[in-house]
Amino acid sequence: MARPLYRQIADDLRGQIEAGQLPPGARLATEDEFRTRYNASRNTIRDAIKWLAVQGLVETRPGQGTFVAVKLEPVVVNLGAAVDNGAAALPIAEVPASPRMESSIPSVEIQSAAAPVAAELRLPEGETVVSRHQRQFIDSTPWSLQTTFYPMDLVRRGASRLLAAEVIAEGTVQYLRDTLNVTQVGWRDKLTIRPADANEIAFFSLPPDGRVGIAEVFRTAYDQAGAPMRLTVSVFPADRNSFVISTGAVPGLALESPAPRSPDPVGGQGPADRTPAIFALER
Amino acid sequence: MARPLYRQIADDLRGQIEAGQLPPGARLATEDEFRTRYNASRNTIRDAIKWLAVQGLVETRPGQGTFVAVKLEPVVVNLGAAVDNGAAALPIAEVPASPRMESSIPSVEIQSAAAPVAAELRLPEGETVVSRHQRQFIDSTPWSLQTTFYPMDLVRRGASRLLAAEVIAEGTVQYLRDTLNVTQVGWRDKLTIRPADANEIAFFSLPPDGRVGIAEVFRTAYDQAGAPMRLTVSVFPADRNSFVISTGAVPGLALESPAPRSPDPVGGQGPADRTPAIFALER
């Protein structure tokens, strides 16, 4: 047996899909039709289709049939300088009006820091932290889950509004600078891909077999003393998001050629704390 | 039927794995043992194991058994300012000596630009480009595939060494500045997750069912005129790499507190063109 039969069938179907004979959204033949077409048993046909399904090439819908997967237009998430440099400095073209992002009211919890959180905030494991969790939507469809952790010490020193389950209108970066003279001078983003958990599968309506990965962004922000002041963890379904980082002088996404970005010291202005990433649809 | 039997079995096994009863690397019982333990048919047991395998929780090895997957230590890929700002400015701790990266000799091709390449380089589709492809290894294990595209115009104007199938020792950024006075002033990285293709599965020795995604980084670099001068596409298996982006003043990964990064205008120094990402092992 050179290649297993179900793989030969899968490869044949893959060829038809990639050649465009079966465009995205098209319905494939039924399992029974394939059974006679390929002279194979139904289970073998199902193995072939499952093979393609795991790779995200097709999806099956009970009672309806099997369909060529539609490629999702990726949402572009900006990480790095172009974003948090202050909204005023952004070329307007990078913030289109059409897609509207909404955030849920934050839910606030007092937690003991798990190991990854403690490590990023340089706290002993188990230390008390404030967690502010929000769900984010684009055009009412779930887009990301976001949790920000603050050391409890900030609250003790007077930043009591971190405990309020409501949006801090001026942004927590501004609030912490006004209240405690704690200024955000930079941050580090770490992006990792990992399998989705049950919560994420439910919130994002992902296929239940967990084949769609999750992009998890840890944003650790530092104050003027070089100490971590917050950790924001954002998660996005990996199949519908891209992440862009601009460094140095980069022309805008739009047509005009902007002036090279002046290398201002990066301050904490802007809405960096409310949304760790400004987004833009592409194409 | 509340939940399908194979899912109940899978959930039971998942619980044992997450509770640590079955540590990473441990061998699970054989299908036959599970068959009696759960009083189910072999195919049902296999469905349960396949469900876990798609999620990367276990892996099966013919003739040997089923094993709890070992989580790979992620390699950290730096994107953004900290890297291309010039190697001399890097805290030494970020470039550990232990893991050694090797690159293959570049293979050079003259190609007609596919749509994504043409779009990034702002060329008409089908325009001629030079492609320089390299395979990269860490400690002799495959780590990334990298292809850089240059507009053919650069060669016509005199950068003929782009056609040589050999490493350009001083770096192509330096070479293009010396030869054509084309200076790299910035770049944009775009990271996308997509399924692995057959080539990538073979090179990286990924599980053949394509459940491991690929992180694809498009780095478009711009010259002093704001025109794209090169496009580097790097691909990494998504299950064993993290990506970090530092913005503003960020303390080094090590213990010492470095001086806040001075906002120098970003030049094209350093090995940015040979390796689009400097790496560091973490933990």
Next chain:
DNA sequence: GGGTATTTGTCCGTATGTATT
């Protein structure tokens, strides 16, 4: 190297359940 036992992989057939039209 060869042979054998073990274990997973492939393939078939059948019956019944569940979701959708």
Next chain:
DNA sequence: AAATACATACGGACAAATACC
């Protein structure tokens, strides 16, 4: 309610990969 189509579950047989003697 009926028909259609995929999902679950069982059974069996043989192939292929691995380990061990």
